[in-house]
Amino acid sequence: METMNIVVLIKQVPDTWSERKLTDTDHTLDRDAADAVIDEINERAVEEALLLKEAHGGKVTVVSMGPDRATDAIRKALSMGADEAVHISDAALHGSDTIQTAKVLASAIRTIEGVDLVVAGNEATDGRAGAIPAMLAELLGLPQLTHARRVEVEGTEVRVERETEDGITHLAAELPAVVSVGEKINEPRYPSFKGIMAAKKKPVTTLGLGDLGIDPSEVGLAAAFTSVVESAPKPPRGAGERVEDQGDGGVRIVEYLAAQKLV
Amino acid sequence: MTNAREVERQLPSQEARDLLALTSDIASRELAPRAAAAEERREFPRDLFGLLGQAGLLGLPYPEEYGGGGQPYEVYLQVVEELSRAWLTVGLGTSVHCLSCHGLATFGSDEQRERWLPDLVGGDLLGAYCLSEPHSGSDAAALRTRAERTADGYRLSGTKAWVTHGGVADFYLVLARTGEDGPKGISAFLVDGGTPGLSGASPERKMGLRSSVTSQVVLDGVEVPVERRLGAEGDGFRVAMAALDAGRLGIAAGAVGVAQAALDVAVEYAGQRTAFGRPIGEFQGVSFLIADAAAGIEAARQLYLAAARRKDGGLPYGRQAAMAKLVATDTCMRVTTDMVQVLGGAGYVEDYPVERYMREAKVLQIVEGTNQIQRMVIARSLIQR
Ligand SMILES: Cc1cc2nc3c(=O)[nH]c(=O)nc-3n(C[C@H](O)[C@H](O)[C@H](O)COP(=O)(O)OP(=O)(O)OC[C@H]3O[C@@H](n4cnc5c(N)ncnc54)[C@H](O)[C@@H]3O)c2cc1C
Numbered sequence: 086m087e088t089m090n091i092v093v094l095i096k097q098v099p100d101t102w103s104e105r106k107l108t109d110t111d112h113t114l115d116r117d118a119a120d121a122v123i124d125e126i127n128e129r130a131v132e133e134a135l136l137l138k139e140a141h142g143g144k145v146t147v148v149s150m151g152p153d154r155a156t157d158a159i160r161k162a163l164s165m166g167a168d169e170a171v172h173i174s175d176a177a178l179h180g181s182d183t184i185q186t187a188k189v190l191a192s193a194i195r196t197i198e199g200v201d202l203v204v205a206g207n208e209a210t211d212g213r214a215g216a217i218p219a220m221l222a223e224l225l226g227l228p229q230l231t232h233a234r235r236v237e238v239e240g241t242e243v244r245v246e247r248e249t250e251d252g253i254t255h256l257a258a259e260l261p262a263v264v265s266v267g268e269k270i271n272e273p274r275y276p277s278f279k280g281i282m283a284a285k286k287k288p289v290t291t292l293g294l295g296d297l298g299i300d301p302s303e304v305g306l307a308a309a310f311t312s313v314v315e316s317a318p319k320p321p322r323g324a325g326e327r328v329e330d331q332g333d334g335g336v337r338i339v340e341y342l343a344a345q346k347l348v
Numbered sequence: 349m350t351n352a353r354e355v356e357r358q359l360p361s362q363e364a365r366d367l368l369a370l371t372s373d374i375a376s377r378e379l380a381p382r383a384a385a386a387e388e389r390r391e392f393p394r395d396l397f398g399l400l401g402q403a404g405l406l407g408l409p410y411p412e413e414y415g416g417g418g419q420p421y422e423v424y425l426q427v428v429e430e431l432s433r434a435w436l437t438v439g440l441g442t443s444v445h446c447l448s449c450h451g452l453a454t455f456g457s458d459e460q461r462e463r464w465l466p467d468l469v470g471g472d473l474l475g476a477y478c479l480s481e482p483h484s485g486s487d488a489a490a491l492r493t494r495a496e497r498t499a500d501g502y503r504l505s506g507t508k509a510w511v512t513h514g515g516v517a518d519f520y521l522v523l524a525r526t527g528e529d530g531p532k533g534i535s536a537f538l539v540d541g542g543t544p545g546l547s548g549a550s551p552e553r554k555m556g557l558r559s560s561v562t563s564q565v566v567l568d569g570v571e572v573p574v575e576r577r578l579g580a581e582g583d584g585f586r587v588a589m590a591a592l593d594a595g596r597l598g599i600a601a602g603a604v605g606v607a608q609a610a611l612d613v614a615v616e617y618a619g620q621r622t623a624f625g626r627p628i629g630e631f632q633g634v635s636f637l638i639a640d641a642a643a644g645i646e647a648a649r650q651l652y653l654a655a656a657r658r659k660d661g662g663l664p665y666g667r668q669a670a671m672a673k674l675v676a677t678d679t680c681m682r683v684t685t686d687m688v689q690v691l692g693g694a695g696y697v698e699d700y701p702v703e704r705y706m707r708e709a710k711v712l713q714i715v716e717g718t719n720q721i722q723r724m725v726i727a728r729s730l731i732q733r
Contacts (some may be wrong), residue, residue, distance in 0.1 A: 276370055277404045278403060281363055281367055282363060290488070
């Protein structure tokens with residue numbers, strides 16, 4: 086492989102520090118209620134793409150589907166060092182489910198020529214479906230290497246250490262491919278002020294559904310395969326469990342933690 | 349506290365908003381978690397200045413063509429405020445570093461700037477500013493360090509005092525006497541940290557700001573080539589004072605940051621601590637302390653920003669800078685004292701950071717011209733002689 090043409094998917098999500106809620110009307114995420122930030126896992130995806138670019142040369146294009154203010158997340162990725170961006174923004178996309186989202190992202194990725202690798206986070210902190218990378222690979226007809234904690238490219242092959250609850254698996258595939266990364270993959274860099282200044286001049290292509298040849302009736306809340314019929318806020322925290330120490334306190338705490346799958 | 353409440357700022361551009369977001373991110377993730385323990389152990393966080401340098405935060409007010417950020421003071425100072433809010437040692441250190449670059453950036457010849465400014469403002473080098481001496485602080489023009497002419501430059505001998513980053517800096521702006529007594533006999537030199545004869549004494553043991561190294565710097569026959577003199581012979585005091593006008597704005601911004609940090613803690617505490625069956629924030633005696641603190645902080649912030657905008661607009665701003673330094677640091681002292689009061693006993697112990705903020709506030713009333721000297725500067729500019 087001479088140089089790599091890498092696409093990174095990023096999503097703007099409500100800051101996990103702020104209170105997140107669903108709208109009363111259609112049970113979709115109330116995106117105006119919370120501070121919006123680039124999803125942390127996506128920062129890791131961007132970082133991994135940048136590391137691959139630094140090692141092999143090439144280009145990193147950020148692809149994001151989201152409302153107008155997703156430009157903030159896109160700018161952050163560009164200031165970290167990504168080269169250009171594609172922003173898919175269309176009012177008709179509101180309430181789209183994962184399958185529709187994957188289709189839209191696949192169409193957008195097809196507008197970019199000669200993609201070698203698509204990097205995504207394995208799951209966003211808002212929807213937490215964790216299905217987009219797999220769906221996308223299917224739609225693009227590419228191999229999927231998900232839950233990566235390590236990514237290596239050699240020649241035209243990508244190798245991944247996949248880590249899940251079941252353990253570690255070593256995967257390899259021919260490029261082009263779709264890789265999704267997990268929390269442990271890397272520590273994302275901070276942008277530099279020079280990066281912030283440079284980001285202003287980097288090309289961002291904004292695409293609507295028309296540009297992608299997608300009929301608005303195929304996407305959005307009305308056409309979604311899944312629908313949320315009811316939602317309730319998380320109940321307030323309970324009183325907690327009390328362990329009376331009768332000489333076996335330590336053991337019982339460990340038992341409790343083990344039952345919660347925390348140790 | 350990872351999720352510091354965002355201060356509502358008015359910033360002139362998208363890049364400035366992104367810069368402040370980057371600063372808050374670094375401040376909350378890298379500075380704040382380390383501050384308390386490092387201050388207790390008097391550990392100088394040199395690595396964090398490296399991080400700031402890589403992020404481009406050590407040269408913000410200097411021209412882009414020399415590797416700086418090309419940012420107005422209005423923006424740069426708010427960065428100093430955010431850094432100081434997380435850790436004064438780092439915020440003040442950034443301000444002192446920029447102070448040390450001021451002489452070269454403002455009084456250096458084109459050739460001098462081209463040669464050295466990119467190193468000073470574009471990377472992670474750290475600067476120090478050496479004006480004070482053991483016997484001369486407020487009366488800075490009484491300094492005794494000598495710079496004697498040699499065949500190809502100067503030989504510097506004397507002892508500088510209270511030098512922030514003394515012994516750990518990569519370069520020093522040194523004021524030394526080349527001629528007559530008084531302000532007209534002083535010249536400014538840019539000296540490399542590694543120059544033979546230059547050494548830092550052991551750090552002062554301070555009441556607060558303990559992680560920041562403050563020490564005497566001994567100059568024992570330090571050879572400095574003539575091209576490292578900034579401005580003409582005898583211009584040194586002007587170089588030093590111009591840097592201080594700008595530097596005072598950095599102290600004001602740092603003071604606002606520390607006061608804001610104290611307020612943040614007190615606000616949170618007042619909502620949670622109960623007495624007589626109610627959150628203490630519901631008692632007027634407590635809530636008015638908080639209201640006065642918030643109002644004072646905002647007034648101080650707007651005062652340093654007003655002075656900064658004058659500077660950015662090319663207007664004289666020395667008097668306004670002195671006012672901002674005076675008001676912001678006095679406000680910081682009052683606010684941090686009051687926020688200790690809001691926390692009661694908890695405020696007086698090291699489990700909460702407010703006692704540390706109170707100790708840090710004090711130094712800001714002393715450095716870069718004591719607040720008496722600020723009043724002198726203000727009054728002199730008003731009363732014609
Ligand atoms: C932590 C720390 C860091 C510092 N960093 C630096 C640095 O990086 N570089 C540097 O050059 N210096 C630095 N200083 C020195 C600082 O600028 C001086 O301490 C300050 O200018 C006061 O000088 P002095 O300590 O000699 O006090 P003095 O000048 O001896 O003053 C003692 C008291 O007399 C008052 N006073 C003096 N003259 C008058 C007057 N005319 N009218 C009314 N009152 C007066 C003062 O306000 C003060 O209250 C630092 C000091 C500290 C504590």
